[in-house]
Amino acid sequence: MPQTITLRLTPGEAAREAAIRQYAAHTLQVKPGRINAVQVLRRSIDARGSQIMMQLQVNVFIEEPFVDAFSFTPQLQDVSRAEPVIVAGAGPAGLFAALRLVELGYCPVVLERGKDVRNRRRDLAAMNKQGIVNPESNYCFGEGGAGTYSDGKLYTRATKRGNVLRSLQWFRHFGAEEKIMYEAHPHIGTNKLPGIIVAMREAVVACGGQVMFDTKLTDLLIEGDSLKGVEVNGSEQIRAKALILATGHSARDIFTLLDRKHIEIESKPFALGVRIEHPQALINQIQYRCDPAVFGDMVGPASYSLVSQELGRGVFSFCMCPGGIIAPASTSEGELVVNGWSPSKRDNPYANSGMVVAVDEKDFAAYGFKGNLAAMHFQQMVEQKAWQAGGGALKAPAQRMTDFVKGKVSASLPSCSYLPGVTSTLLQEVLPQEVFQSLSKGFVTFGKKMKGYYTEEAIVTATESRTSSPVRIPRDKDSLQHTRIKGLFPCGEGAGYAGGIISAAMDGELVAEAASAYCRR
Structure with missing residues (x-):
């Protein structure tokens, strides 16, 4: 087993693996030649004193083979003929829910009112250059949701809501730099995040899942107290036993729809x-x-x-x-x-x-x-x-x-x-x-x-003003279903259960697991 130690180095020293090895050897009182590898587990900046310092937590492998602490192999499979689960919204919550559904053997049918990343850029350019707002394609709506064009911060305090490491591993798997795994405040960047989002979508589709753009959820099909499917674009029906509702904090039409149908929602601070x-x-x-x-x-x-x-x-x-x-x-x-x-x-x-x-x-x-x-x-x-x-x-x-x-x-x-x-x-x-x-x-x-x-x-x-959702959609703490409508799974930031990319991603995975358990009954 590697030994885990903490080192305090100057930025120049922290940038050189040879220096890290040297300080690790000194700390552990071993010869540098006995160290086969070191891996940074966490890195943070301390600017409180007179000199900026870097604090590193590292794994040190002494005369033993290197084992990547961040290793991750997703269990994706062919779900083209599997039972469908509808996912409304292709933001972080929706995409991570879709990936988890694929792992669990269900076919995600992802509905996104906006456009794919490539075509979405044109509408963003029109906003910035001409002041024109497309209500279906903007910084909030479209592939990747609000997260695609809001910096790509991956830091969260909601560490008890799910597996933060697993969410970061997914991002690394689809192209993010390894440093997101150990930076104290990891960040991808708005210029790089769109490509990662596209890779996630392509993985879902390659496994047989569906991702439908320009497809707006306009009604819920409910019989008694159970969801039976959805209506999209005002006319087409899609049938499924479960719906993961991950439409984001700005989907006011969804909040209004739920209120009009007397499906319980709550105003929130x-x-x-x-x-x-x-x-x-x-x-x-x-x-x-x-x-x-x-x-x-x-x-x-x-x-x-x-x-x-x-x-x-x-x-x-x-x-x-x-x-x-x-x-x-x-x-x-x-x-x-x-x-x-x-x-x-x-x-x-x-x-x-x-x-x-x-x-x-x-x-x-x-x-x-x-x-x-x-x-x-x-x-x-x-x-x-x-x-x-x-x-x-x-x-x-x-x-x-x-x-x-x-x-x-x-x-x-x-x-x-x-x-x-x-x-x-x-x-x-x-x-x-x-x-x-x-x-x-x-x-x-x-x-x-x-x-x-x-x-x-x-x-x-x-x-x-869009710091968080102005509405909470209540759900049972055990089944994660809506408190009254069976098969309806409120999810992510728009439902009031997340606040940022990682917390939304974690909630997406948790809700996908709950939806698959419901479908197995």
Whole structure:
């Protein structure tokens, strides 16, 4: 068995296997020649002291053969004649559910309202260059779901919800770099993730599964209290005993359909706010006190994570994108949503992050929204205000950070990565007052925690509102079926059971196992 040890090295030392072997030999008090191999299990950056250091956990093989700790061989099989299970949504939850169904001997029939990765790019270009929103093909809908074009972060705190390692192994199997297996905050990059998503889809199809694009779920076929199939595109029926509903956090038509059919759903709290962008060089200076380029590829651009309590509400950073871009994430005309992403090298000159405030039923009720869709309608209201304040065509209402806090229109705006363009306006007229006030105080607090963070060089854009689903679809904790409808399996972020790529992937696999168990009865 290999020996597992922890090493603390400079970035230069951590980049060289020979140095790692030398320090491992010294730590274990053996001659370097006795070490056959070392494998990094975990790597993280420590920038707290006067010098940036790398902390490595490694397996050391002393006079024994190397065994890959991340080895993975999926058990894919021919399911072309197997019993079908419908999977609505080709995001992380849906794709991982489909792969697991193939392993379990069931034929996934994946329905995706949007387009495949290649054709989806044209609609994203139209959003960025012309301000045109295709409600069926955008940053949220299409092959790979919102995850395909939202940075490719693979970090999750939801380690008790499933097998994180297995989810990472799937990504590595389909083309991700090995470093995602051991980085403390693994990241693929929006430029590389689409190819991996395509490889997943092709594997499902090669095994006999189906992936149907431009195919929108429009109704559920229910007899008594059991699901019998679905209707797609308003007319065609597909029969199956089980449906994995993994339609994502922005599928408002699905939430409305369930509510109209009196299928139990629940309004849920979420987080609402803005996306803030700084020059990446400024964040590097604050966090590292130097340019990370001097360390080569080992130390990338600096990131941050901020949280505070302001006026009785949590204020926190969300989906921080070093070296990234702010992108339009709207799914309908007349509504403005912003999100962020980074390429694999994270080499853009800006650092952006969501900065959001928790909102709940009291806030929804204050604006007259009640019932199962209260949070969704509240979310929609703010997005419509942002659209109007920006002037249409996906232009984002914006202010300098300091002007946001002072409550005055910015006479000019700093350069910004948001391609559709920005409009100087008062964001306090867009955001609910409670959210605006909490953010204002939060920015000042964060400026004290990170000296230089509170600056007129930063630009604030609205609105960051799709942080999580505004609806939870209740399911039994044991069977994972809907609490009343047999054969209906709510899944992933849209159902309220995940928050990011990895947690959605894990939930997809768990729900696939539950659906297959149900079909075996």
